[in-house]
Amino acid sequence: MADRSDPKKSGKVLSGPEKQQARKERFTASRAPKEDAPSSKRPVGRSTDRSADRSGDRFEERSGGRSGSSASDRPHGRSRDQKPGYQKPSYQKTDSDKNRTVKPDRSVRQTPVLETRASALKVEDERPKSGARPGRDFQRVDLPLGRLLFHVHQILENASATNSPIDRELASHFANIKGRLTDRDHSRIRDMVWGVIRRYRRLLWWLEIKGQTKQLRKLLLADLALTYNKSVADITALCRGGGGYLARLTDSEARVLSSMEGKNLAEETMPEGAMNECPPWAESGLRAVFGERFGEEAAALNGSAPLDLRVNPFKGNREDLLPRLEKAGCKAEAIDWLPHGIRVLNDPKKAHLPFYERGEIEIQDAGSQVLSVLVAVEPGQRVIDFCAGAGGKTLALAADMDNRGQLVAADVHSKRLARAAQRLKRAGVFNAERKILESERDPWVKKNKGKFDRVLVDAPCSGTGAWRRSPDSKWRRDEEDLAELVALQESILTSAARLVKPGGRLVYATCSLLPDENEEQVEKFLRSRPDFKLLPVAEIWKERMPREMPEHIGDMLRLSPARDETDGFFAAVLVREDAAPIAVPAQEEDKSVN
């Protein structure tokens, strides 16, 4: 899926090395403090056996998330392992590794991957398994927890050093150690990495009240104590130092961990923003939008997202598809307020995938489906999806155009457009073409001014509405990024507006919930372009949607996870008045465009 929340790929908001360094420091400092001497005595912690029932934090695979991006998306420039602070994943063979090639011991119960957290993270016995024949048997066995922690720490450190998405860092780490870990180890590492990310601000709060500096190692250790209920003795046993293990606990670390024993991650005195994992840079904006409902919405944004599908009308219909999905093992129901939406209720074997591969369905959040409907395209029109990315909305627009008319998928990111092309082909779309833009002010825009009935600007944004799908994105941004995004959005909106023909429509959308990226952006635009007027979304909703519009949706669309059970989305529909001349502000007429 396209990466809404990655403005760096646009070439517009690339940060310099200083900024990268600042980011790194913000995310965490990476080295243990010098003043902490290694712990010489064994701490006196007790092992508690409280069951870890604070669930909801397990890793979820991103399928169709707007902010997800694949390794092929890597921004231009230096490769990951040239970046400062990046550590190439190491795999040093230890004595215990030599005994790691053993026959499966059928007497040992195989622990399911998603066991309760406390038992899944038990301190494991590292003695050689009986029956091992080094070099002859191929069955790998799971790594002990201490070794897993080393990988978890390395992945978090690298993600922090390169400011790259966690899923990309996980994939790269696993690729680098080339199959040396079992699938179950991969799962456990993922769980732990995503756990730290999902509990990041709460863990930071704990470090702060204990007078600790922000360090990934400390976050990880605090997570073991507060989430997995590990005692200091347990943690000491896990951090044994040397190849493949975290360094031994310092005295100060042991003291802090000891003071955390028996404590809950979520403390009553914790501020609401921290409790709900809201990053400080977004908190005031979300409070301004949600007022008293801030806590409820922030909590929902910190939850997990459902898997939504859109039925491709070129290949079938929802009524026929639902029983077929169910027969294949995917329990799903119609999203009755959408024309083609389906919500997956239970699909443990990913039975929906063959349907996806045949182009019968697309993976698309319900909110994203609404945006496409609001563009209200007609067959035969000229339509442009100006920030098309990998084509999520282009596909939906093509279906509503019934393959008739001209549909342009434009973007500055050629690889994303290439993915869009594959998806369009698979879906049976043949009225779409690609346009790679140099920037939003590409001369092509001027050449085509006033030619389109519909212009969709699905702008790059902070992605606050999609945090459920990419919780790490909130810790990779700051106020400065937000300001850069707002400037980019304004520039894209004013430039793309030139494409709208008289009587045509400009639809501005984001998956952000912040007013600076949404209402304020639209209001600013309308002040500078009096030839455009806001069309209340209710006007389109009543014509295009199977159910009435909920009352809380105003003239501009705002969807949120707590109230609408969708990702957070914003959209405004702007109509260009019929006979008005194309008023292009002076700064739009870039000299190079002529």
Ligand SMILES: C[S@@+](CC[C@H](N)C(=O)[O-])C[C@H]1O[C@@H](n2cnc3c(N)ncnc32)[C@H](O)[C@@H]1O
């Ligand atoms: C939110 S994503 C689009 C998601 C896509 N519409 C979908 O539904 O899958 C925003 C897109 O804007 C593109 N973009 C960034 N800067 C741009 C610019 N200056 N002009 C046009 N597109 C830009 C990004 O490459 C990204 O694909």
